[in-house]
Amino acid sequence: MSPIAANRTADLEALAGRVVRGAANAPSAHNTQPWLPRAVPGDAGVIELAIEHGRTLPAGDHTGRDTLLALGCWVEAAATVAAAEGAALEVELLPALDDPAVVARAEREEPVARIRIRPGAEVTGGADPALLDRRLTYRGAKTAVPGFLAEARQVIPSWIRLAPVAAADLAHFAALGTADTLRIPAITRELMTWLRLSPEHPRWGIDGLSAEVLQLPPAAARVGAAFTRRRRLRDTAVRMLRTGGDLWRRALLEVHLEAPGDAVQAQHVVLVVEANELDLGSGVELTRVLNSPLGLPASVVFEAGRALMRVWLVAASHGAAFAPQSAVLDSDLAAGELQFKLGLGRRELPLFVASVGVPDVPAPARSPRKAVAG
Ligand SMILES: Cc1cc2nc3c(=O)[nH]c(=O)nc-3n(C[C@H](O)[C@H](O)[C@H](O)COP(=O)(O)O)c2cc1C
Known part of the structure; x- marks a missing residue:
């Protein structure tokens, strides 16, 4: 060459x-x-x-x-x-x-x-x-x-x-979309695997979403971090969100949200x-x-x-x-x-x-x- x-x-x-x-x-x-x-x-x-x-x-x-x-x-x-x-x-x-x-x-x-x-x-x-x-x-x-x-x-x-x-329309669609998708356990579980709520997370500083960018209050991040890291807690959270998402979704089909x-x-x-x-x-x-x-x-x-x-x-x-x-x-x-x-x-x-x-x-x-x- x-x-x-x-x-x-x-x-x-x-x-x-x-x-x-x-x-x-x-x-x-x-x-x-x-x-x-x-x-x-x-x-x-x-x-x-x-x-x-x-x-x-x-x-x-x-x-x-x-x-x-x-x-x-x-x-x-x-x-x-x-x-x-x-x-x-x-x-x-x-x-x-x-x-x-x-x-x-x-x-x-x-x-x-x-x-x-x-x-x-x-x-x-x-x-x-x-x-x-x-x-x-x-x-x-x-x-x-x-x-x-x-x-x-x-x-x-x-x-x-x-x-x-x-x-106002976007606030309503976003709430409805979130409630509707949270009802699906695979989607919630997947989202939880991308949360990085504490620096102890092995992939902190590499990828995913931190409490800071999500603007979560520190107390919520501390509680949430345990749910993202321990499988049994995560499964409980997924079940709760499934029920919550379902109720929220039903309510939103009846009531149109106001924009914050x-x-x-x-x-x-x-x-x-x-x-x-x-x-x-x-x-x-x-x-x-x-x-x-x-x-x-x-x-x-x-x-x-x-x-x-x-x-x-x-x-x-x-x-x-x-x-x-x-x-x-x-x-x-x-x-x-x-x-x-x-x-x-x-x-x-x-x-x-x-x-x-x-x-x-x-x-x-x-x-x-x-x-x-x-
Ligand atoms: C196709 C696409 C879809 C996204 N969807 C969402 C979303 O639904 N909600 C959200 O908060 N951020 C969403 N984001 C923003 C990403 O979370 C963000 O780009 C990522 O965390 C990297 O952060 P940065 O944009 O500050 O570099 C989306 C980004 C892309 C490219």
């Missing part, structure tokens, strides 16, 4: 390392960080992206929707780092992306995408990579950013719509894919896609994840945070009410729901990250 080629290889490998480290800032449901990037030996600047076993939510996210969105966010974050260094990413989606055994259950760590870093290729747009460190999830009170939706619409493709939803006072200050949005704007085939082919558990091709949800990350970074540029509310979509009951309220047709698919605004505290707690190889 000539010295020039050797330098180029070393430079590309170094750039790939920076891209992978920056992309690790991407958001993921329950902070699972499902991405598993691997350098391809002998092919500098090429990264194969797989999904790490044990880092998906087979109960709560059985369609793989949230994992696909998180992977899209990861690739967009990677592209943001690369673009700032004058490189483009060539992303080839692989057949495993369509396989729920790989995406929703991570049964095999097979690559779902191959990413080639192309220095010197034409790079268009691209957010400031410093925003990756300033991107926030914050579940407390927030104040809407005037003009946010108009600005966010500039960074999404024409087949995605950001639909506003009223604070501070929720009215924030903005609430639903990311909707307009399937009519995409070429998804016709006749039985289209019906099959729309009737599949995901309701869309995996590649579309992945691309929507990339757009979601761009929108999240627009919020970050105003100091604003997202508070996602996935329970609204995880429950057929709550998702049905949302679809009715927004007047969504069969080919308009909501993929993500969140409240957006500037947090009422100066520096909200951030979630930890697993170690990045290389």
Whole structure:
């Protein structure tokens, strides 16, 4: 190998390392960080992206929707780092992306995408990579950013719509969705395995959700920590939540909740894919896609994840945070009410729901990250 080629290889490998480290800032449901990037030996600047076993939510996210969105966010974050260094990413989606055994259950760590870093290729747009460190999830009170939706619409493709939803409606859908999903023991048990309520937890500081980011009072975190760590207590909690969720759900079907006072200050949005704007085939082919558990091709949800990350970074540029509310979509009951309220047709698919605004505290707690190889 000539010295020039050797330098180029070393430079590309170094750039790939920076891209992978920056992309690790991407958001993921329950902070699972499902991405598993691997350098391809002998092919500098090429990264194969797989999904790490044990880092998906087979109960709560059985369609793989949230994992696909998180992977899209990861690739967009990677592209943001690369673009700032004058490189483009060539992303080839692989057949495993369509396989729920790989995406929703991570049964095999097979690559779902191959990413080639192309220095010197034409790079268009691209957010400031410093925003990756300033991107926030914050579940407390927030104040809407005037003009946010108009600005966010500039960074999404024409087949995605950001639909506003009223604070009172979202409060109701979120409560209904939470109550409905808590009735399912596998989902509650899964959520509990991702809680990190005390520093004694063996995976504290690596992944999952801490009491601080969930804004749990210390006393509640202390009690909760025992429930997440001891199996018998956990099973008791799951049984109690099942009954509680059922009662709460029944009550919510009768009574429409009022939004808590501070929720009215924030903005609430639903990311909707307009399937009519995409070429998804016709006749039985289209019906099959729309009737599949995901309701869309995996590649579309992945691309929507990339757009979601761009929108999240627009919020970050105003100091604003997202508070996602996935329970609204995880429950057929709550998702049905949302679809009715927004007047969504069969080919308009909501993929993500969140409240957006500037947090009422100066520096909200951030979630930890697993170690990045290389
Ligand atoms: C697809 C997706 C779904 C999410 N759903 C929820 C949710 O329902 N509730 C919530 O509080 N946070 C949700 N989050 C936010 C994650 O919990 C958060 O991104 C993760 O804990 C990492 O924290 P960070 O965003 O501060 O880095 C979601 C994030 C993504 C990407």
